[in-house]
Amino acid sequence: MSFKKFIEQADEVIKFALEKLNLQGESYSLTEPAKEDFGDLSCNIAFLLIKKLEKSPYEIASMLIEQYIHNFDEKKRLESTPYVKSVVAHESGYINFKANFDLIGKEILNEILQNDFSYLDIGNGRKVIIEHTSVNPNKALHVGHLRNVAIGDTLYRLLKKTNHNVTVLNYVDDSGLQVADILVGFLYLKFPLIPEDKDLKFDTYCGNAIYVKVNELYEKDPSLVEKRKTLLKKLESGDAEISSFASEITLKVLNDQLKTCWRLKAHYDLLNFESHILNSDLWKNTFQKLRDQRIIKKETEGKNIGCWIFESVDEGIKIIVRSDNTATYIAKDIPYALLKIGTIQDPFKYKVFTNQWDDSNLWITTNDHLENDTHPIFFPAENSITVIDSRQTRLQKIIKEVLNKITEKSNEYLHLAYGPVLLSSRTANMLGINAENNNKSMQMSGRKGIYVDADYVLDTLHSKAKEEIIKRNPEITGADLEGTSEEIAISAMRYSLIKNDLEKEIKFDTIDSLSLEGNSGPYLQYAYARCCRLIEKSRIKSFDCNAINLSHDIEYHLIKHLSKFSIVIEDTIKNMEPKLIAQYAYDLATIFNLFYEKLPILKEKNADISNTRICLVEAIRLMLEMNLSLIGITPLERM
RNA sequence: GGGCCCAUAGUUCAGUUUGGAUAGAAUGGCUGCCUGCGGAGCAGUUGGUCGAGGGUUCAAAUCCCUCUGGACCCGCCA
Structure with a gap:
């Protein structure tokens, strides 16, 4: 929390000086300088007043x-702005704070070691619905789907950690053509x-063998297409035999x-089936509502004759x-969205x-007669977040436009878009599916069988990790x-899926993704394991940490980074950017590794300094633990 | 054709929302560091006209315009 207070007090200093000179009203910024030498915070106000x-x-x-120094002697400065150690005017024109x-x-060590994270209450119990995963139930997940899962679950x-009352939905589209x-x-x-x-999983069997084969045969045998059409009609009309088999x-x-x-x-709370939505009221x-409010109209001529259509302002x-x-x-998706934001009854x-x-x-929705129908309250929520890749942005915009016409709560419906996962050209070549053999990445396609199976990648990562463990810790065996x-x-999988910007597509490469080194999940786990060993050995x-004695630059770095966590988590929630947490954790692990390399901790002779460093290690351990659990990575004491 | 997004080191990416001081990581290549607190680590080195051109500004990777290259969406599929 403390770094935020430091920023606030630096801001007070600037405000005070501006007020004294009657210069209020400039929208200056307080940012971290490019170089450590300049201090911990810089203000650009001087440039704006040129x-x-x-x-x-x-x-x-x-x-x-001068205004600030002139009006506050050292004692007064310490009293009014204790977090600000110094302010200087740099020749470049910046005002630099330390x-x-x-x-x-x-403060920060006490806060962390006493588990005082009151600042994490950002949501104040606010109810939020997240829908993610929502993979069609006709195939196994590929790595592209995993990005959705990783983003949604993070x-x-x-x-949840920031005190929102979260319900996670997984929408099962069980009545479309793909079924x-x-x-x-x-x-x-x-x-x-x-x-x-x-040994073949049923989802893999359907996706690999059947789905791909059927789609191949459609081109050769048009009668199959007719059969599919008949089946779909039976499915949607609720034909007992077909519906039950499909189910x-x-x-x-x-x-x-x-x-x-x-x-x-x-983690999921509720599965929603498309067929249940269709068959309910x-x-x-x-x-009915869409017709009554004339939001949709029936075409009486042209190519869409007989259809009920919506005319979007931007999308046609x-x-x-x-x-x-x-x-x-x-x-x-329209009734589903209305249900989420509470415009229609559950x-x-x-x-x-x-x-x-x-x-x-x-949980799951049901039409069964129930003796005891007690269940958690799933709907509605004050905010609804739908995690779907950016190829569906247009459709989501239309849904939002329809919601706008029905309810004022439509702004509570958010489409969280992310870029799809592509196969790198190397991986596409390895799979023998890059006919042109060029350097372009390839879109995955379940229908064409162009994808990398999620379980396969996890299995491969598992074997690789196992080899590495055996190399260094042969005493770890069995379960x-x-x-x-x-x-x-x-850890490797989840971290690699959230560390990038949401809007960027990920180029998935089977070789690169197997790396357990560098900017990766296992790197974070390794730092955590190191902390554990140090604490264990310190006994x-x-x-x-009331008598701490900071004696080295790296220790100040660590303190600084630890004290910025509250700001990072606020930004992450505000901007819905999971990568910020990943980056924060990576930076923490990096500074810790440097600290570990350069300074003696247990071996330090000076008792105060050693004690301070052990406190730091414990604080880092706890902070890594929290960050890893936010990303869905299990902290490991040994690896 | 219309819409939307992207372009930064050999490669994969931060940095762009809110302009600011010498553009940062990771990985790859090369080179060091384990009888020492765990080498899944650390350090060094290599590597960039920030796609191109113009504009705004005291100041542009960042804002605006034009162009080039690439991806995606535009279906009585989902």
Whole structure:
């Protein structure tokens, strides 16, 4: 927290000086300087006053500081702005501040070691819904889907930690064409219900063998396309036999998909099925509302004759209901969005679907008659976040536009977009799917079978991690070895999926992604393990950081970084940028590694200095622990 | 054709929201550092007309315009 107070007090100094000179109203900035030598905070106010005062920046900066120094003697300065150690006018024109890290250090170490994170209450119990994952239930997850899971779950962890009341939804689109494709495979191409290879996951079987094969055959055999159309109609009209078979298949796929998600330690609260939304009053009522309020209209001529359409101001005409009265993909998202923000009543009954990895219940909507219908309150929320890749931005804009016409709460509906994951040219070449053999990255495609399976990558990372552990810690064996390897694999995967800017696409390379070194999840875990060993060897049980003695630049660096955490987490939440936490954790680990390399900790002869350093290590350990858990990485004591 | 996004070191990316001091990491290449608190580490070196051109400004990777190259969206698919 302390660094924030330092900024506030530096701001007070500037404000005071401006007031004394009657120069209020300039929107200056207080930022961290490029170089440490300049101090901990810089103000650019002097540059902004050049024209007004017709003086050089340095003269102006000196003049401002003079006001402050002149009106406050040293004692008064310490009393009113204790976090500011010094202020100087630099010849460049900047006003540079130094922070009082002896004070900040004491405060921040006490705060961390006493587990005082009251500043984390940003949400004040605010209810937030996050929808993520939402993979069609006809295939196994590929690495592209994992980016969605990693972003969504990190957001969930961040919001929960900052006292938001978070509900995580996973939307299962169980009634579209892609499900009909799989049914074609089973019913007409006679794929066996149980794959011949007993070790093959059912989701992989459907996605790899059936989905790809069926889509190939459509081109050769048009009668199959007709069969799919018939199946889809039966599905949407709720034909008992077909619906029940489809439900059996999609649930089997879903179960296997969830295994992959849970492997990454993603948490969900509720599964929403598209078929349930269609078959409830949700869709019927929404359709009615859209017609009554003349938000959609029926085309009586032209190519869209017979369809109910929405005319978007920016995006043109969008079909909501087809001429055969079936709802399009976007149509089904409208009632779902209204449900999330509370414009329509929740019509569902709920039952527990299963207990998941973190021992929480995963719920599911149901039409079953229930003796006891007690369940958590899922809807509505004050904010709804939908994690979907940027290719769907246009559709999400249209949904928002429709919501705008229905309710004033539409601003509570946020599409969190992120760039898709592409295969690097090297990886595409390795998979033999880059026919041109050029240097371009490739879009993945489930339908064409161009993708890298998520479990495959995790398995490969697991084996690699295992080799590394055996090399350095042969005493780790059995379940410990497997467990630790798995945690390292997850760490590498999750970290690499959130460390980049959301809007940038990720070029996935199987070789690069296997690296457990450098700016990676395992690097963070390694720093954590080092901290653990130091604390263990110090044999200190309770930490006293009231008598700390900071004696080296690196220690000040560490204090500074630790004290900035509250600012970073605020920025992360405000801007919805998970990468900021990843970057913060990486920087912390880097400074710690430097500290560890350069300064004796346990071996330090001076007891005060040694004690201070051990306190620092413990604070770093706790802070790494918190950051890692926010990203969904398990801190490891040994690896 | 319309819309939207991107372009920074050999490669993968920070930095752009809010202009500011010598543009930073990681990785790759080369070179050092383990009888020492864990070498999944640390240090050094190599490597950049910040896509091009113009404009605004005391100051531009950052803001504006034009152009070039690339990706994505524009379906009675989801």
